[in-house]
Every structure is written in structure tokens, then in C-alpha cells.
Amino acid sequence: MDMLMAAPIITIPLLILDLDPPQITLTILIKTFLPKLYHANIKTNLGILRYILVTPQSHRIHHSIEPNHINHNYGVIFSIWDHLFRTQYRDYDVYPDTGIEDNGFPLNENDKKFPSFLMIAKQLVYPLSSYWRSLHITKNYQ
DSSP: OHHHHHHHHHHHHHHHTTOOHHHHHHHHHHHHHHHHHHHSOOOOOOGGGGGTBOOHHHHHHHTBOSGGGTTOOOOSSBSHHHHHTTOOOOOTTOOOOBSOSOTTOSOOTTOTTSOHHHHHHHHHHHHHHHHHHHHHHHHHHO
16 A cells, blocks of 8 residues: 555656656665665665665664664665765664663563554554653653
8 A cells, every 4th residue: 555655656756857767667666675675684884875875774773772873864765864964873884783772662462451453553652652751751850
């Protein structure tokens, strides 16, 4: 369903720009397969392409549990924006641990209090509740 919705959103502006079908196809292929590449658990920074495209290494920094990696590497396709806005973490060879620093996560599907379909909802709400808790903790320390 996501592809059915995303393809026209990408294709229509490319047609308006009068791109040729091979250029449109290449754009859609990059949009489709680059996220699969940078979500792969591989150690590569794509060489010189790292200055243009998001790489597995830079995406790993985005999900790092290390405090010095917070607020870095927001790009989805292009890393150019992170370089431009100075949010790119520039040690391209680092390979940090990733995850969520919360012993209560991931939520256990075997938890008898929450059947499978409710577990999905609970995991979707988790980021908001985590953020709310962090605001509450910060407020108490001020």
C-alpha cells in the first residue's frame, strides 16, 4: 500500500519536470532500495557517495545509544542536508551499538496483559510516552 501511495507522489513531480521514463525509473529505484541498504546491518560508508547519500554507517549513528551521537544524521535519502545544517556526524568509520536505553523495551509479545494486536498499539504509543516521561523527569530536576 505504501508503494501505491508513494509512487504517484514521486512520479507526478518528475513528469512535471519533464524527466524521461528511464530517469523516473532510476529515481524510484533509488528511493525504494537505498533505505533497504542503509537499514542493512552492514559496515560500509559507501566511500565518496557518503557526502551525497545516506549510508548504513550514518544511519547507524542516527540510532546510536551513545550520547554524543544524539541529534545527528537525519537524512532519509540525501546526506547533503545533514552536511548543510551541520547535523552530520563526521566520524564515518564508527560502528556504535544501537537501540533504546530503556529496560522496558522492546515490549514482550508474550506479556499476558497485552494480546498481539494490542502490542502493536502499545509499541506505537511508546515513543510518545517515553517523550512525556523525559519531560516530566526534566521538569522535576529544574
